[in-house]
Each structure stands twice: as structure tokens, then as C-alpha cells.
Amino acid sequence: MIENGWLYEDSYFxxxxxxxxxxxxxxxxxxxxxxxxxxxTESVGRMLLLDGKTMVSEKDEFVYHEVMAHLPYMVSxxxxxxxxxxxxxxxxxxxxxxxxxxxxxxxxEIDERVVEVSKKxxxxxxxxxDDPRVNVLAQDGFAFIKSKKNEYDVIVVDSTDPEDxxxxxxxxxxYNDVHEALxxxxxxxxxxxxxxxxxxxxxxxxxxxxxxxxFVQSFTAPMLIYPGVYWTFGFSSKSRKATDLDSSKIQKxxxxxxxxxxxNMDWHxxxxxxxxxxxxxxxxx
Amino acid sequence: MIENGWLYEDSYFxxxxxxxxxxxxxxxxxxxxxxxxxxxTESVGRMLLLDGKTMVSEKDEFVYHEVMAHLPYMVSxxxxxxxxxxxxxxxxxxxxxxxxxxxxxxxxEIDERVVEVSKKxxxxxxxxxDDPRVNVLAQDGFAFIKSKKNEYDVIVVDSTDPEDxxxxxxxxxxYNDVHEALxxxxxxxxxxxxxxxxxxxxxxxxxxxxxxxxFVQSFTAPMLIYPGVYWTFGFSSKSRKATDLDSSKIQKxxxxxxxxxxxNMDWHxxxxxxxxxxxxxxxxx
Numbered sequence: 001m002i003e004n005g006w007l008y009e010d011s012y013f014x015x016x017x018x019x020x021x022x023x024x025x026x027x028x029x030x031x032x033x034x035x036x037x038x039x040x041t042e043s044v045g046r047m048l049l050l051d052g053k054t055m056v057s058e059k060d061e062f063v064y065h066e067v068m069a070h071l072p073y074m075v076s077x078x079x080x081x082x083x084x085x086x087x088x089x090x091x092x093x094x095x096x097x098x099x100x101x102x103x104x105x106x107x108x109e110i111d112e113r114v115v116e117v118s119k120k121x122x123x124x125x126x127x128x129x130d131d132p133r134v135n136v137l138a139q140d141g142f143a144f145i146k147s148k149k150n151e152y153d154v155i156v157v158d159s160t161d162p163e164d165x166x167x168x169x170x171x172x173x174x175y176n177d178v179h180e181a182l183x184x185x186x187x188x189x190x191x192x193x194x195x196x197x198x199x200x201x202x203x204x205x206x207x208x209x210x211x212x213x214x215f216v217q218s219f220t221a222p223m224l225i226y227p228g229v230y231w232t233f234g235f236s237s238k239s240r241k242a243t244d245l246d247s248s249k250i251q252k253x254x255x256x257x258x259x260x261x262x263x264n265m266d267w268h269x270x271x272x273x274x275x276x277x278x279x280x281x282x283x284x285x
Numbered sequence: 286m287i288e289n290g291w292l293y294e295d296s297y298f299x300x301x302x303x304x305x306x307x308x309x310x311x312x313x314x315x316x317x318x319x320x321x322x323x324x325x326t327e328s329v330g331r332m333l334l335l336d337g338k339t340m341v342s343e344k345d346e347f348v349y350h351e352v353m354a355h356l357p358y359m360v361s362x363x364x365x366x367x368x369x370x371x372x373x374x375x376x377x378x379x380x381x382x383x384x385x386x387x388x389x390x391x392x393x394e395i396d397e398r399v400v401e402v403s404k405k406x407x408x409x410x411x412x413x414x415d416d417p418r419v420n421v422l423a424q425d426g427f428a429f430i431k432s433k434k435n436e437y438d439v440i441v442v443d444s445t446d447p448e449d450x451x452x453x454x455x456x457x458x459x460y461n462d463v464h465e466a467l468x469x470x471x472x473x474x475x476x477x478x479x480x481x482x483x484x485x486x487x488x489x490x491x492x493x494x495x496x497x498x499x500f501v502q503s504f505t506a507p508m509l510i511y512p513g514v515y516w517t518f519g520f521s522s523k524s525r526k527a528t529d530l531d532s533s534k535i536q537k538x539x540x541x542x543x544x545x546x547x548x549n550m551d552w553h554x555x556x557x558x559x560x561x562x563x564x565x566x567x568x569x570x
Contacts, residue, residue, distance in 0.1 A: 006302070015306040015327035017291070021299070042300035043482065060481060063560070196345060196509045197328065221560075222505075222515035224481045227512030230507035262560040270555030275348070275506075275547040 001052065003062060007039055009054050013197045013227050018054075018245070020044060020225075031113035038121045044225060046121055048089060050114070053160060054225040056089045062261040063126060063221050064191075067233065069095030070263040071219075071271070072154040072187040073102075074245045074253060075237070077151045080104065084183070085141035087158030088114030090126035097128035098256060105134045106152075112138040142168060148181035155182060157190040162201060170205050175212035188236040192218065194228035195278050202232060206282040209236050217242040218282045219271035221262070232278065240251070243269050286337065292324055294339050298482045298512050304548075305329060305510075311406060316398035323406045329510060331406055333374060335399070339446060339510040341374045346410060347546040348506050349476075352518065354380030355502075356556070357439040357472040357546040358387075359530045359538060360522070364438045365389065368466070370426040370454070372443030374400030375411035382413035383541060390419045391437075399421040416432050427453060433466035440467060442475040447486060460497035464523070473521040477503065479513035480563050485519060491567040494521050502527045503567045504556035506547070517563065528554050 001008050006019045020041040027038040037049040045058030069092050073079050080103045084092050088109030096105050107129070109115055115136055119126045129136055137144070145155075155178050162170040169190075178188050192205050209216045213236035223231040235242040245265060258262045279285035286293050291304045305326040314325040322334040329483035330343030354377050358364050365388045371379050381390050392414070394400055400421055404411045414421060422429070430440075440463050447455040454475075463473050477490050494501045498521035508516040520527040530550060542549045564570035 008304075013328065016329075017304040019293075019302040019304065021301070043298065044301075062562070174537040196507070220507075222481070224513060224515070228509060230509070257561070261562045264336075264558075264561055265566075267560055270558035273549075273551040273555035275552055276542070276549055277347070277546045279549075 002039075002154070007041065007047075009227065010053070014228060016197060018225070018227065020047065027117060028115065029117075031111050033111040035149070036117050038115055038117060044232040047225060048118065048122065048214055050160065053222070055160070056091065056118075056122060056125065057225045058122070058124065060222070060224040061089075061091050061122075064223060065095050065125070066260055067221050068092045068156050068158065068189050070253070070260070071235070071242070071268055072156070072189050073099055074249055074265065074268060075235075075240055075242060076153050076187055077185055077246050078183075081183075082106070082154045082156070083108065083148075083151050083152040084156045084158055085145065086160070087156065089113075089122055090129045092156055092158055093134055094125060097131050097134065103133060105131070106137060107134065108137045108139050108141050108144045110140050126145040138150070142174065142177075145174070145181050147178045150180070152181055152186060154187045154189070155184050157188065159191065161226070162205070170208065170283065172208040172211045175209055175236070179212045182238060185239045186237065187240075188213065190234045190236075192232045192234045194230060195228070195232055195281055196230065197228045199281055202281050209234055210283070213237060215239070215241055216282075217272050218274060218278065219257040220242035220274065220278070235272075242272050242275075245269070287324075288513055290326055292326065292332075293511065294337070301482060301512060303510075303512065305332065312402060314398065314402070316396050318396040321398055321402050323402060332510060333403065333407065335445065341376065341403075341407060341505035342510045343407070343409065345507070345509040346374075346376050346407075349508060350380050350410070351545055351548040352504075352506050353377045353441050353443065353474050353552065355538070355545070356394065356520070356527070357441070357474050357549065357552055358384055359436050359534055359553060360520075360525055360527060361472055362470055362525070362531050363468075364377070366437050366468075367391070367439045367441070368393065368433075368437040369441045370430065371445070372441065373397075374403040374407055375400070375414045376476075377441055377443055378419055379410060379413040382416050388415070388418060391422060392419065393422045393424050393426050393429045395423065395425050427459065427462075428493065430459070430462045430466050435465070435468055437466055437471060438468050439472045439474065442473065443475065446478070447490070455493065457493040457496045460494055460521070464497045467523060470524045471522065472525075473498065473519070475519045475521075477517045477519045478565055479511070479515060480505075482513045483514065484566055487566050491519070494519055495568070498522060500524070501567075502525055502557050503559060503563065505563070527557050530554070
């Protein structure tokens with residue numbers, strides 16, 4: 001909702017709100033699935049909104065996209081085939097595509113208009129979508145994942161909040177399907193909400209993840225445009241802990257990380273040392 | 286500013302804002318120094334505002350207060366005499382007072398009305414102000430610090446943003462005065478703003494700190510009620526790195542940390558592994 005030149009987020013939480021001064025509305029449409037808006041703001045540059053919820057901004061997109069790709073890549077012993085569910089802006093694809101040993105990147109985004117709008121307004125994010133290793137599939141993530149067995153080394157669930165049609169992406173049934181679609185040492189990454197504003201939701205999400213995966217850990221990173229900013233992310237794996245970096249990749253990453261804005265291996269090794277209230281929420285204390 | 290039942294922060298940044306749904310205004314006064322308000326919100330409980338800026342909330346006060354006290358305590362080889370400049374809410378004092386080997390805690394808060402209002406509305410924070418080791422001094426922090434030499438083992442600068450009368454708390458001159466007031470192995474802790482919204486400010490603050498101290502490091506923690514939430518903090522010391530925990534304190538802390546909401550030693554050891562954009566801002570990369 002834009003009022004007096006300010007964009008107020010249509011937040012998942014109804015007693016806390018963030019607002020950005022808007023220079024210009026660049027795009028607005030109602031797709032088959034949702035309302036898609038692109039606005040130019042003063043403090044975070046261009047911002048993509050789906051049904052009034054902030055999804056991506058030029059200013060902070062590097063955080064989410066880098067951690068979601070490089071962290072599982074560095075833990076995975078063999079990271080050749082990757083799936084991203086949601087994430088039609090292409091940012092996570094861009095980061096995975098920086099690794100030459102990745103052979104296939106499938107992006108399953110139900111709403112192809114999100115991909116098209118992102119190509120026009122966020123070319124910095126979509127730059128790898130034309131990479132020959134990348135397949136952009138306009139399909140329903142739930143049905144897609146059910147059809148796959150033992151196929152992907154990493155699956156990133158790049159979802160919105162657990163309400164409406166995205167709520168299914170936070171259930172044990174869905175996590176079991178992801179588990180089945182992963183290869184032997186596979187890793188699932190997902191966003192798991194704000195621990196100050198959604199304590200109950202987080203408890204439930206991590207309980208569900210633990211029912212499907214033997215190794216479940218959590219880290220945080222700032223998402224400046226998400227409600228409450230301080231954001232938790234989940235790492236779930238079949239066989240490895242999140243801080244077990246694959247030694248064969250370390251030298252190459254030492255070179256690559258110099259060009260990144262967030263990810264570095266020191267951060268990675270330390271990322272899972274959380275504050276007590278967060279540990280208690282996810283059952284670690 | 287309260288409008289239609291929502292409190293909008295009078296932010297240091299003029300193109301980004303956060304807002305909280307207000308249940309009730311509990312207190313409003315103009316003290317000699319500033320406007321003091323206490324409001325009851327839906328999402329973060331009671332909140333203290335000074336000149337319209339959010340200072341403390343019941344929901345997240347544990348983060349700031351625990352890290353500002355336990356982190357320097359654990360690094361300091363001898364932590365007997367502590368000074369807090371600002372911080373009239375008493376939260377940092379409360380955390381230091383949990384350590385029996387601390388002999389004296391001086392709180393220099395220029396505005397005694399902040400202390401009185403906090404005693405009435407934030408008793409959870411002020412609970413240690415009556416401890417016989419605590420001296421509450423209604424004095425100007427700048428003049429106070431200039432009068433002290435080689436006296437405090439830890440100094441916490443619990444300040445507002447670098448504007449108006451608090452801007453002096455971010456200068457090299459002030460950091461030099463703090464350096465002089467510290468004992469041989471002394472440590473200064475301070476809040477150093479949001480790296481997304483105040484990149485230039487942070488660069489300058491860390492440059493100033495480095496002119497006064499040989500060891501300067503930075504960590505982040507979420508301050509749900511501060512602009513942009515993701516908050517940087519400075520650790521400056523005369524002789525020790527921030528991750529060198531004093532071995533004689535580890536066993537005792539292992540017991541105490543079970544009762545804390547944020548601080549634990551695993552977090553402490555990992556807290557200084559920052560993302561690249563933050564490292565670049567503070568001159569570490």
C-alpha cells in the first residue's frame with residue numbers, strides 16, 4: 001500500500017510494519033497468481049513486491065542469494081544438480097552458476113510473469129537465466145517435487161511466508177518429498193521467518209524439518225526488506241553437518257569469495273552459533 | 286509520532302521507517318534534556334522513546350544488554366570496575382551485576398529522569414540499580430570521562446545516534462578520552478549503527494576508533510526496535526582480541542549462560558566473523 005509517497009508493507013505480522021519512501025512505481029500487474037509490483041525507493045533502490053509483500057531489493061539481495069547458494073555448495077560433497085523452488089527473480093541461480101562444477105540448475109517458479117518482470121527490472125539478478133545449464137520451468141513446485149526421486153544434490157526452497165498457497169512449503173509432508181527428491185547426501189535450504197515476530201511458527205517449522213531430516217541446523221542473516229529484518233534460515237541434510245566444508249572446494253572458494261558481498265568461509269563456519277533464545281526455539285537448548 | 290494507533294519512529298534515516306501498533310501511551314514528559322515517552326505496543330511490549338527515538342523494548346532488551354556486558358567481561362583479564370555512559374534504563378548494569386567479582390559499576394546518565402521513568406516502567410531493567418556496587422551519577426559523560434585516568438576495566442558507551450548532543454560520542458577525541466580512562470588492558474564497547482542504512486557513518490566511526498585503540502573489531506546483533514534492526518557494535522581494546530576469552534572465567538560462565546536469553550560463549554567466539562560488505566566497511570577486507 002502506497003500512501004503519501006511511502007510504501008507500507010502488507011506484513012505477515014499485523015502489529016509491526018516497515019515503510020520505504022517511494023520515488024516511482026515502475027510496474028504493476030495482476031498475474032494469474034498474484035499482484036506483481038516494482039517500485040523505485042530512496043533507501044533500497046528497486047524493490048519487487050508480490051501481493052504487497054517485499055521480495056527483493058537491489059540494496060540487500062546479495063545477502064539472501066549468496067547464502068542460499070554458496071553455503072550448501074560448500075558443504076555438499078558432490079554438487080552437480082540443483083533445484084530452486086520459487087525464486088523467480090533468478091538471484092539464487094546467479095550465485096550457483098558461479099560454480100563451474102555445477103552441471104544443471106532447475107528453477108521451478110509457478111508464475112512465469114515473476115521471471116519476465118525480474119528480467120526487465122532486476123537484470124543484476126537474472127543474469128544467469130540464459131546460462132545453458134539453467135532450466136526455467138513454469139510449474140507448481142509441489143507437483144514437481146513429488147515427481148522426483150534421488151535426483152538433486154541441493155534443493156533451495158525460496159518461498160514466501162507460511163500463509164496462503166506457500167503454507168504447504170512448511171509442512172512435514174513437503175519436507176519428506178524434498179528428502180526423497182534429494183540424492184544420498186542431499187541438502188535442503190529454506191527461509192524460516194523472524195524469531196522475534198514468529199516464535200510459534202519457527203518452533204513448528206523446525207519440528208517439521210526434523211521429522212524429515214536427521215541433520216537440521218539454523219543460521220541468521222539480515223533481510224533489510226523482510227518484516228523485522230533479522231531472518232532465520234534452515235539447513236537440513238541427510239548426512240553432513242552445516243559446518244563440515246568440503247575440503248576439495250576450499251581453495252577455489254578462497255578465490256571466489258573475494259568477489260562476493262556477503263559469503264565468506266569464516267562467516268560460514270561461525271554462522272550456526274546462535275543466541276540462546278533462537279537455540280531454544282529450534283530445540284537446540 | 287503516533288497516528289491512527291501506530292507509532293512511527295522519528296528515524297535518523299529519512300527514507301526508511303518502522304512502525305508499531307500502540308495499545309496505550311503510558312507516560313510523556315519533557316525533561317531538561319529531551320522528550321521521554323513510554324508506550325505499550327502490541328508486538329514488543331513496553332517501549333521507551335527519547336525525542337521520538339526508540340531506545341528499549343521489553344521484547345528485545347536482552348540482546349543489547351547481555352552482549353554489552355558479558356562479552357567484554359569474558360575478554361577482560363581483570364574486570365573489577367566498570368563504567369556505563371548513557372544507558373539510564375539500567376539494563377547493562379543488570380547484566381554486569383550478575384558477576385560477583387565486579388566490585389564497582391558506575392552509571393553516568395546525564396538525564397536522571399530517564400532513570401526514574403525506567404524504574405517505574407521497566408523494573409526488569411533497573412533491578413540492579415540498588416545493588417551496593419552501583420553508583421548512578423547524573424553527570425555529563427564527556428566531562429566525566431575527561432576527569433578519569435587509568436580507572437575502568439570496561440567502559441560501555443550506551444549512546445543514541447551520532448547526531449545532536451550524542452554526536453561527540455563518535456569522535457576520535459572522545460575515544461582518546463575513553464582510552465585514557467581505561468586501565469592497562471581496558472575494553473571499550475559501543476553501538477555503531479546499521480551497515481545498510483549508514484555505510485558512510487560506520488566507516489568514519491571505525492576509522493575514529495582505530496585512531497585511539499590498537500584492537501578494533503565489530504560484531505552484529507539484532508535490535509528489533511532500531512532502524513533497520515541489523516545492528517553493528519564495536520569492541521575496542523588496548524591489548525586483547527575480542528575472541529580471546531579469559532580462561533579463568535569460562536567455567537563460571539558455562540553455568541551462568543544457561544539462564545541468559547542471548548549470550549553464550551559459542552556465539553561470542555563466532556560473533557566477529559562478519560559478511561564481506563561489513564568487513565569492507567570497517568577496513569577488515
